[in-house]
Amino acid sequence: xxxxxxxxxxxxxxxxxxxxxxxxxxxxxxxxxxxxxxxxxxxxxxxxxxxxxxxxxxxxxxxxxxxxxxxxxxxxxxxxxxxxxxxxxxxxxxxxxxxxxxxxxxxxxxxxxxxxxxxxxxxxxxxxxxxxxxxxxxxxxxxxxxxxxxxxxxxxxxxxxxxxxxxxxxxxxxxxxxxxxxxxxxxxxxxxxxxxxxxxxxxxxxxxxxxxxxxxxxxxxxxxxxxxxxxxxxxxxxxxxxxxxxxxxxxxxxxxxxxxxxxx
Ligand code: SF4
Ligand code: SF4
Ligand code: SF4
Numbered sequence: 322x323x324x325x326x327x328x329x330x331x332x333x334x335x336x337x338x339x340x341x342x343x344x345x346x347x348x349x350x351x352x353x354x355x356x357x358x359x360x361x362x363x364x365x366x367x368x369x370x371x372x373x374x375x376x377x378x379x380x381x382x383x384x385x386x387x388x389x390x391x392x393x394x395x396x397x398x399x400x401x402x403x404x405x406x407x408x409x410x411x412x413x414x415x416x417x418x419x420x421x422x423x424x425x426x427x428x429x430x431x432x433x434x435x436x437x438x439x440x441x442x443x444x445x446x447x448x449x450x451x452x453x454x455x456x457x458x459x460x461x462x463x464x465x466x467x468x469x470x471x472x473x474x475x476x477x478x479x480x481x482x483x484x485x486x487x488x489x490x491x492x493x494x495x496x497x498x499x500x501x502x503x504x505x506x507x508x509x510x511x512x513x514x515x516x517x518x519x520x521x522x523x524x525x526x527x528x529x530x531x532x533x534x535x536x537x538x539x540x541x542x543x544x545x546x547x548x549x550x551x552x553x554x555x556x557x558x559x560x561x562x563x564x565x566x567x568x569x570x571x572x573x574x575x576x577x578x579x580x581x582x583x584x585x
Contacts, residue, residue, distance in 0.1 A: 326375035329361035333381030338460035339406035396450035407459040412565035416443040459529035483534040510536035532568035542572040
């Protein structure tokens with residue numbers, strides 16, 4: 322390819338944390354900018370959303386009526402579309418509203434609910450358009466992004482890490498927190514990729530990288546309850562970041578109805 326491949330970074334409903342992972346590449350970002358031309362990245366400066374690109378990274382979920390035609394146009398203009406982060410891959414934290422009465426929440430929170438134009442649910446990008454590769458995490462880490470771009474520039478799709486986090490934990494020689502300290506950890510059902518960040522710091526995984534391949538959520542939920550968590554606490558652990566990922570939503574446990582404050 323004689324010209325530099327064009328790259329765009331788009332934002333939908335999200336906190337911007339995954340875009341920051343891009344900026345956190347530091348010197349690697351400068352090296353990357355010699356290989357590709359970043360034509361749209363509103364958080365960093367260039368704005369040109371309509372331009373056709375070789376690689377489009379998409380952060381955030383579809384949660385307003387205007388998001389649907391926008392993501393379709395981005396798909397049309399992109400050779401490869403890569404979603405990055407829990408918001409874009411599963412609907413994110415904001416998908417908790419999928420289990421509640423959205424209009425009741427809007428009425429309870431906003432002084433002028435008539436100004437809010439929101440869908441009843443928050444959904445993953447792949448529910449609306451074809452996605453070529455998904456980068457999981459909340460946030461994704463900078464190395465995932467770099468590896469993804471390098472793979473695409475080499476003409477291959479990135480390697481999909483779908484093993485469980487426990488494997489990365491073992492590779493690092495960490496003692497299992499669940500076995501040695503009785504801490505609830507979602508590692509057995511969560512996909513690898515973060516380098517077992519939380520267990521390496523003595524904290525149980527809370528599942529931000531989404532479900533691993535063939536996760537057994539109901540079995541781990543039973544284990545959490547043997548460790549002393551109530552059924553509600555257990556269910557909330559699974560629903561924290563990736564509530565709309567079916568494997569984390571199907572533990573067989575129920576939550577009390579979610580109602581806005583003021584209606585309780
Ligand atoms: S996945 Fe997490 S860090 Fe990334 S945009 Fe969504 S909320 Fe922010
Ligand atoms: S600490 Fe968590 S991730 Fe590590 S081996 Fe134990 S259950 Fe798996
Ligand atoms: S250990 Fe779990 S919660 Fe922590 S960064 Fe990794 S996937 Fe996310």
